[in-house]
Amino acid sequence: MAVKIKTKYGIVDIKNDVISTVVGGAVTNNYGIVGMASKNQIRDNVNVILGKDNYSKGVVVKQNHNNEIFIEVNVIVIYGIKISEVSRSVQSKVKYNLETMLGIKASSVNVIVQGVKVINE
DSSP states (O other): OEEEEEETTEEEEEEHHHHHHHHHHHHHTSTTEEEEOOSSHHHHOTTOOBOGGGGGGTEEEEEOTTOOEEEEEEEEEETTSOHHHHHHHHHHHHHHHIIIIIOOOEEEEEEEEEEEEOOOO
16 A cells, blocks of 8 residues: 655655655654564564564554545653653654655654563663
C-alpha cells in the first residue's frame, strides 16, 4: 500500500517503506528510546530491537478515505525515563519529519511502548 498525495501536477505515491524509514529515523533519534520494536512480537521474536533495514516491522501506516494519515510506532524505552514525555517527543518529531521531508501531514501519531530496558552506563 502507498500513501497517495494529490498535487497540482498530479498524484504522488509514497510507499510505506519510505514512510517507515523516515518515521523510524525520527523515533530512534529521541532521548529515552532504546529502539524500535516489532508490531508482531510473537511472530518476529519478542526481544529483537529493529535495525534501520527493519523499521517497517515497527511502524503501521494507515490512510482513510478522507486521505488522513495515521501512524503507529512501537518502541522500547529506557528504564527510569518518564514515558509520557518520551512519547510526546516522539510524536512531535515524527510529525515534523514527515511534514518537512515528505510533505505528509499526519493526523495522529500513536506511540506504543512494547518494553522497558535497563541500560548500564
